[in-house]
Amino acid sequence: MGEFYLNKARILIVEDEAVVAENLEKVITDCGYDVVGRAASADDAVNAAIELKPDLILMDIVLLGVKNGIDASYEIKEKIAIPIIFLTAYSNLELIDKAKSVEPYAYIVKPFQDRQLFASIEMALYRIQMAKKLEESEERYHRMVANVPGMVYQFVLHPDGSMAFPFVSESCHELFGMGHRELMRDANLLLDIIHPDDQIGFYRSVADSAKSLSPWKWGGRGVVSGVERWFRCISRPERQADGDILWDGLVIEVTERKVAEKRIEEEYHRAEFYIDLMSHDINNINQVTRGYLELLLKMPDLPSKSRKYTETALDHVRKSADIISNVKTLSTVRLGELEIEKIDIYPMFASAVETVKSQSRDIRINSNITEGRYFIRGNALLFNVFSNLLNNAAKFDGRDIVEIDVDISSQGDGWRLEFKDRGPGIGDDYKKIIFNRLEQAGESTQGTGLGLTIVKYIVESYGGKVWVEDRVEGDRTQGSNFIVMLLKGG
Numbered sequence: 106m107g108e109f110y111l112n113k114a115r116i117l118i119v120e121d122e123a124v125v126a127e128n129l130e131k132v133i134t135d136c137g138y139d140v141v142g143r144a145a146s147a148d149d150a151v152n153a154a155i156e157l158k159p160d161l162i163l164m165d166i167v168l169l170g171v172k173n174g175i176d177a178s179y180e181i182k183e184k185i186a187i188p189i190i191f192l193t194a195y196s197n198l199e200l201i202d203k204a205k206s207v208e209p210y211a212y213i214v215k216p217f218q219d220r221q222l223f224a225s226i227e228m229a230l231y232r233i234q235m236a237k238k239l240e241e242s243e244e245r246y247h248r249m250v251a252n253v254p255g256m257v258y259q260f261v262l263h264p265d266g267s268m269a270f271p272f273v274s275e276s277c278h279e280l281f282g283m284g285h286r287e288l289m290r291d292a293n294l295l296l297d298i299i300h301p302d303d304q305i306g307f308y309r310s311v312a313d314s315a316k317s318l319s320p321w322k323w324g325g326r327g328v329v330s331g332v333e334r335w336f337r338c339i340s341r342p343e344r345q346a347d348g349d350i351l352w353d354g355l356v357i358e359v360t361e362r363k364v365a366e367k368r369i370e371e372e373y374h375r376a377e378f379y380i381d382l383m384s385h386d387i388n389n390i391n392q393v394t395r396g397y398l399e400l401l402l403k404m405p406d407l408p409s410k411s412r413k414y415t416e417t418a419l420d421h422v423r424k425s426a427d428i429i430s431n432v433k434t435l436s437t438v439r440l441g442e443l444e445i446e447k448i449d450i451y452p453m454f455a456s457a458v459e460t461v462k463s464q465s466r467d468i469r470i471n472s473n474i475t476e477g478r479y480f481i482r483g484n485a486l487l488f489n490v491f492s493n494l495l496n497n498a499a500k501f502d503g504r505d506i507v508e509i510d511v512d513i514s515s516q517g518d519g520w521r522l523e524f525k526d527r528g529p530g531i532g533d534d535y536k537k538i539i540f541n542r543l544e545q546a547g548e549s550t551q552g553t554g555l556g557l558t559i560v561k562y563i564v565e566s567y568g569g570k571v572w573v574e575d576r577v578e579g580d581r582t583q584g585s586n587f588i589v590m591l592l593k594g595g
Contacts (some may be wrong), residue, residue, distance in 0.1 A: 113139045114230055119150040119177065120192070121169045129163065136223045147172030147180075154230050161229055166193040166204065173179035178207040188233040190225055192217075224318050232340055233263075235353070255357035260340065262315055268292045271351075280336070280358055282329050292455040300333065311345075318342050323464040326361070332356045352361040377436060381478040391426045395419060431555040434489055437564040443484040445567065447594035449511070450487070450520070457491035461499060468499050469574045472511040479513055479520055480594030486563045493556035494587050496524035513591075519569065522589045530581030536573050560589075568592050 116138050120126035123145075130140045141157045144150040146169045154162060164183070166174040178189050190211040191204050204212055210229035213221060259272040269292050273285040281298060283286070288295055299307050303325035314321035324337045340354020398419040401407060407415070437443060454474050462468050481487070498509045510525040531539060540561035564571045569591045577583035 114160045114226070115139045115157070116226070117141055117153055117157060117162045117187075118143045119145075119174060120165045120343055121145040121151075121167070122165075125165075132219050132493055133163075133226075134220060136219070136226070137274075138226065146170045147174065147177035150174070150177040151180045151184070153188055155184055158185065159187060161226060161333050162187055162189045162235075163226075164189050164191055164209075165306065166191055166200065167300045175204055175207060178209070179226070182207060188229045190229055205343050219450065228341075228343055229316070232343070255355050257355055258340075258353075260352040261345075262311065262350045262352075267298070272421075280329075281327070296515070298327040298329060300324070300328055314342050316354070318344060318350075321352055321354065326511055334358060335360045335458065344405060350535065372522065373493050387429055388426065391422050391429075393428075394423045398422065430537070431559055434486065434559050434569060436487065443486060445481055445482050448483050448487065449477060450474060450479040450481055450591075453485070453488040454511075457495055460492055461495040464499070466499065466507060467505060468507045468509070469497065470511060472510045472513075474511065474522075481520060481591040482594050483567050483591065486566075490560050490563050492590065493560050494524045494589070498524060498528065498585075498587075501528040502526055503528075507533070516590070519592050520591045522591065524587040524589070525576045525584065526583040526587075530575060531585050532581065532584065533571060538570065539573060562591055564591070 116133055118126055118129055118133070120129060120143065127143075128144070133140055142153045142155045142160050149172070150162070150164065150168070162178075164178055166172040168174055169179070174191065174193075177198060181189070182188060186211045189207065190213060191207075191209045192213050193204075193214060194215040195201070201212060210232055211225040256276045257272075257274040257279075258270055261269050261271055263269070264555050270289050274286045274412060275285050277283060277285040277288055281295060283294055284475045307323055307325060310321060310323045313319070319342075321338065321340045321342060321393050323339075324335070327334050327336055335358065336356055336361045338354060338356045338468065340353045342351040344348050344350050398415055402419070415578075449472055452471070455476075458472075464468065495509060495511075500505045502508075504527070507528055510523075512523045512525070514521050514523075537559055540557045561571055569589065571587065571589045574586045575581050575583065576586045
């Protein structure tokens with residue numbers, strides 16, 4: 106849809122052939138616009154334009170009745186300012202000259218390509234928006250240009266391949282160290298500033314934009330007074346009657362942003378180093394603390410109150426270790442430190458089952474996963490997927506006996522694993538964000554850990570998917586079904 110409209114552009118179709126109008130409506134709708142109405146005669150077109158006030162009118166010149174599309178356009182223009190694109194199967198010069206007097210935004214001869222129509226509509230919407238801004242006042246326009254944090258410009262490409270800047274704002278001097286009048290006299294002054302390594306990309310982007318009349322966006326380096334600086338350019342082209350292509354656009358300097366991005370990258374690597382350093386030292390402290398607490402619990406004469414406090418402290422030490430492990434796992438996934446290879450699902454699943462069942466609660470896990478049969482493209486992090494899903498299912502099941510069903514089945518080129526619990530269930534809104542730790546809110550019973558986020562990161566790093574449904578469709582109170590799709594191993 107048009108980039109310059111916050112909402113879909115509203116278009117009125119004026120065409121007397123029903124089949125053509127129907128096809129035209131489909132094309133326009135597929136392009137992302139709204140068709141607000143259709144008319145088959147000049148009078149109907151005028152009435153519809155006044156009543157519906159569309160953003161744009163596609164007007165066939167030959168219509169039912171005495172009046173034609175040009176007549177209708179004159180009447181519409183007298184009553185309301187709406188941009189018009191003429192559509193016609195006739196391309197004779199007399200008709201075109203008569204149509205010109207209405208000042209249409211385009212004149213398209215049938216048959217035309219969908220892309221041509223789309224480009225014409227886009228340009229029409231763009232031009233009318235620019236016209237409205239210019240109507241507000243020339244003085245206000247110049248004040249606005251003067252306050253823009255960058256250089257406003259018009260750039261033209263002539264049919265012979267030469268280039269020029271018909272207009273450049275005064276901020277040109279601040280960005281490029283040259284006066285705007287100098288640049289308007291000689292476009293090469295600015296083109297020569299482009300960094301040698303970025304020149305090919307610059308000229309190619311201009312050529313591509315000119316060919317397709319698509320928005321021109323380019324980012325690259327310039328050398329100003331011997332200093333390398335980064336710039337970002339954006340504009341929209343318009344083909345002129347004489348064959349010129351004119352871009353109205355903006356150039357801003359983004360050197361600070363580029364420097365900041367580099368600094369962020371450096372800080373990220375530094376943070377990774379701190380994670381490694383701190384996780385090692387804190388884990389050592391946790392291991393010592395955990396050892397002493399476990400020794401305390403083995404003392405036969407430990408008072409019950411002291412035992413309770415010791416168990417609570419031990420539980421928090423374990424949670425601290427889990428947090429460090431989870432952060433380290435997320436970092437490992439993001440960096441892609443472990444290679445993807447063909448692995449058997451069973452050993453890691455069996456290890457995760459053993460770990461989860463080692464808890465003091467009675468946890469029963471029913472599964473049809475067997476050894477040597479189910480292979481995927483993965484790595485050692487698969488254990489974390491299974492342990493987090495099983496622990497999550499056990500954690501929120503308040504029953505004395507926790508029962509979890511794990512089923513695996515073939516689905517296309519992947520294995521579908523289902524982890525079905527009998528917990529309190531998950532609301533539909535929460536299902537959408539439960540795997541994103543940063544968005545978790547609204548259901549405190551679901552916890553605040555990183556487990557499910559880790560599951561998502563790992564599964565997606567394998568090229569798989571994970572989501573959650575109700576174990577019993579339509580009844581969340583019967584528990585949840587976490588579904589993991591993993592690609593089969595070669």
